[in-house]
Amino acid sequence: MTKTVTDVVCPFCGTLCDDLEVVVSDDGKELHDVYNACAIGAEKFLHSQAKDRITHPRMRQEDGSWKEISYEEAVDYTARMLTEAKKPLMYGWSSTNCEAQSLGSEIGELVGAVMDNTATVCHGTSLIAVQDIGIPSCTLGEVKNRADRILFWGCNPAHAHPRHMSRYSIFPRGFFTGKGHAGRKMIVVDPRVTDTAKMADIHLQIEQGEDYELLDALRVALKGGELPDVVAGIPKNRINEVAETLKSGRFAIIFFGMGVTQSLGKNHNIDAAIALTRDLNEYTKAAIMPMRGHYNVTGSGQVWGWQFGFPFAVDLSRGFARYNPGETTSNDLLRRNEVDAIFVLGSDPGAHFPFSSVKKIYGLPSIAIDPHETPTTEVCKVHVPVAFVGVEVGGCAYRMDNVPIETRKVVEPPEGMMTDEEFLGRVLARVKEIKGV
Amino acid sequence: MAEYLIKNGFVFDPVLGIRGDATDIAIKDGKIVEADAVKNPKVVDATGKTVMAGGVDIHAHVAGPKVNMGRNFRPEDKLFGYKPGHGIERMQGGFSVPTTIRTGYTYAHMGYTTVMEAAMPPLYARHTHEEMRDTPILDQGAYPVFGNNWFVLEYLKNHEIENTAAYIAWLLRATKGYAVKVVNPGGTEAWAWGLNCENIHDPVPYFDITPAEIVKGLIEANEYLGLPHSMHVHTNNLGNPGNYTTTLDTFKLSEGLKPNSRFGRDQVMHHTHVQFHSYGGDSWANVDSRAKEIMDYVNSHDNITIDMGQVTLDETTTMTADGPFEHHLTELNHLKWANADVELETGSGVVPYIYSPNIKVCGIQWAIGLELALLAKDPMRVFLTTDHPNAGPFFRYPRIMKWLMSTEARKQQFDALKYRDKVIDATNLAGIDRELDLYEIAQMTRAGPAKALGLSHMYGGLAPGLEADVAVFDFNPNKPYAPDDIEKAFSNARCLFKSGVQIINDGEIVSNGNKRTLWVNAHVNENPQVMRDVKEKFLRYYTVTLNNYEVTGHYLQNPYVIEVDATQ
């Protein structure tokens, strides 16, 4: 027989849907079905049941093959690697819970590590922009209940955050938005005709790499200033049209993603978008929000914020926290050969970093903590599988609008498998032993 | 547990009425006991030193989403001000918005042991609790905000006090909160549309209820429940020249109302950071101090308590649930502005601010805060705060003590103001030569706040039975001292005990303590109407499910529940 667990929180993306229903066997050992999730979320739950899952830690041998080792041996390898390195990098943290992130911080402090999370290749540039200009924002419920002008800039929620538009931004009938999507205007800025762009009332097919210029032009347009005939491939009458559309709404919201955070200018693009949002508040209510990718990269930023004062790229090597993207960010550290050991937990730099960085990971003492086999585990010396947070163990996660929601355990992990917290707890104890503290 | 005897210190305790006599204080099993009740105590020699109960901060922004925004969006606040970890101390950073670790240690160094987080947005309560959990040593609680909450606005429009009370009880339990906090009532809901409520009769768009009705209704609901603390309000019109009339109008809403509380408080309204609400004039050119008018009212109405919100003349970070105010501030100083409106509940804004001694208005603000305290007839009703970090960082409390205790120190600060004469003309401070003594300081920083919080059965004094929260300072009030000695001594407690555990020995942190999280569980009659309304709003308007909203116990470090029976 089966039972259904309700109000389950999906541990995949920053949309952090919390209305999933998961059907499990009565003894809680098998997961049978998932309802309400998008295709990606459903797969996150279902694939945890894969029969060929790695269930034991393993160590790369001289001949390139894997050999199973015990958790104890993995703990010892990790603790030694971190304590012996002059400047270890502890990266990832985005697909795990806040409890594990907090333990990781304790370890990082003891071993003088650089702590970095996936924002470093994603919305870290947004965080830099916020540090330079702030951010007028809101929770997703404000969008649902009030927003009538929605602008997606450089992001494709139809693919990357599939339930965003139905739960929050375009379709819901909220308190002041009873007409649902009929009462909203949708604008998309994207060089491509994406599935999201196809839904838009206005699609600005911007010239790639010229977002900063277009944002500047929109700010000029808002003030009623003179514009060149064409900016970023968009004719000036279209620019004025968009400015008017945004101004004429009761509540405008801008969502943005990698299209602007990682293209030419990076943080400057976000800075300009935030400046535009600020300016819009002189005419109507306006807010802006980053479409965070991993389901708990936001949480990692919050935990490090209150413990160290910085949301990513935190260098603890001198016994106190320092921060400067370009110096303390993972890819810069790898590019410059500034770190001598890599610890990865809860993300996949092997897939997301430039290949030149991945080669460096391959050449250094390295360990990956991940339930999956990934391009990262392929280049690391030790791979430790752990339980899936949000599926096999609970813990706190932060949504893209910083709202903290507690994920649930719905099914048992494979026999003998540790959670991130359990593994990190052991590593912390071993590190303290080695250091004699 | 260890027994301690703190011998022969100059004790200042308004609860026992000791005004600096050399007295022994004994600790056993985490509590203060009679001196003869300890058999084999460790002796702490406090000869020549000042002894007080641990400090109680009734209002500081130290834990939660807007505090963390302040940290994450100000890397420059950390530059060069770090403290490496050593021994049992973890690393510390941040000047105006310290990390949670630094917050705990720095309060401890000042001899403070209880700190209340001033504003918790209910949807983000989990975040506030995670930060409080990571703040060592201090007992803490947090105040959920109610003054812009859709349930409250709808119930109070129809004056449904019982329903409001039921909702308050439910929300306190769901968020593990301590008290009813009200910030810019109605105005922050208006701000969700870019508007504001400028005075207490300005109706909230759509909800059509006035701030006065919100405040009055929440006072009534708070007393219906008989909660430990009173309604705690930051009224409308903060920071604007001429706003003192709004403040007096707000005070008057409490007229004639008596507290219903078995927790020992005498007030029905606590108004916070009153300095920001005491301005006369009608522009920045002619703004002046109305602390006299404010204190005339406070002095003659004993059902009100206030805290100062003292400006310390530092570069700091402002952060408040008064969203429209922060927007106004960034339009003034053009510095970075973060804003976060919270569905159905509240909002917030964060903007850095420099209170420069070279700016006339900042000098006037500095004077006003001190005037409020120096004009107080009853120091048990006027508390020392900076609305940290809004008017200044909390580690300046000893400097404020210095200013309150020494006309010489005030004169030194006056002389450092660029527009000294203009500031003197616009304020009353230069003409006040009252100097507070340590007994009055103890009233304003320990006994008074504890009583107003309904926690006088635990904190604020050194009577037997109270928590063994005891601070020893290298300060001899009977020998000649320079004003700076006050600041130095009260910034570096020689010894500190929290719940009977020694936290500081010889000025060094020796324990991370065992902090507790206080919250209030109010029991009311079953209210099917309110539960139906709650279910419906979660289904239709919130973006999290009802079952995922409540903060479960494991987020709280050592939860300490205060039960209140409000069943009729």
Next chain:
Amino acid sequence: METVTLTIKNQPELYLEADTISPDTFAGKKTEEIVDLPVYIGKEPHRLGDFFEVAGRTGATPAETKIVVNGDLSRVKYIGMKMTDGEVVVNGDADMYVGAWMQGGKITVNGNVDAFAGTGMKGGEIVIKGNAGNYLGAAYRGDWRGMQGGKITVMGNAGSDIGTFMNGGEIVVGGDVDVHVATHAEGGRIVVKGNAKSRLGGQMVEGEIYVFGSIDRMMPGFAYREDVDLEVDGTKGRFALYEGDLGERHRKRKGQTIYGKLYQQIQA
């Protein structure tokens, strides 16, 4: 002026954090004390003498102290950080943060520097004979107070993000620059003698930018005003004046709105 000479004898396995190499730290110290000054590789503390041969004498004050550093310093960070006076000469390439938060004195680098040189500079002079990396004379992350004063001269090329949040002082680049020049500037002066790419004066409130060479793309918020004859850093020429960033806020002085100014030399 007394001179101390450091010659690097060992390269660090990673990078050397040498914020102790500054006239302010050296002044009044004997050679034995200088050799013992701390330097760091990651979390490992070392002594300056582990990596450098030290010769010569220090002055009694920073103003009387000159430091010459020889060798390949491309893995040495923070040379001259926070100095208030005196002189530093680097004969080689240096890594990040050369002269960061400098208040006075002079640094000369006979080579290239990496990123963040002159971060948060308040005064003094930095001369780089080779190329500079990104964030030259920029503000520290989040600080709206960027370069306040002083002068930075680069003979070669510079990277991106030069003079962000600049408030005062001057940066002169002999060669080309990358994107984002004087972003968010509220004052100061930047001269680019070579070519520029795009995003010059983005979100600029006030300040001056001079470009002798080409500009690939002008910000839409900069409007052409007029041609003027100027002499800039010894070069006489005719310049097209653009004002902006028109999307940004601007201050008024004596009733006049003050814009950022971008001058581009008109090539014959």
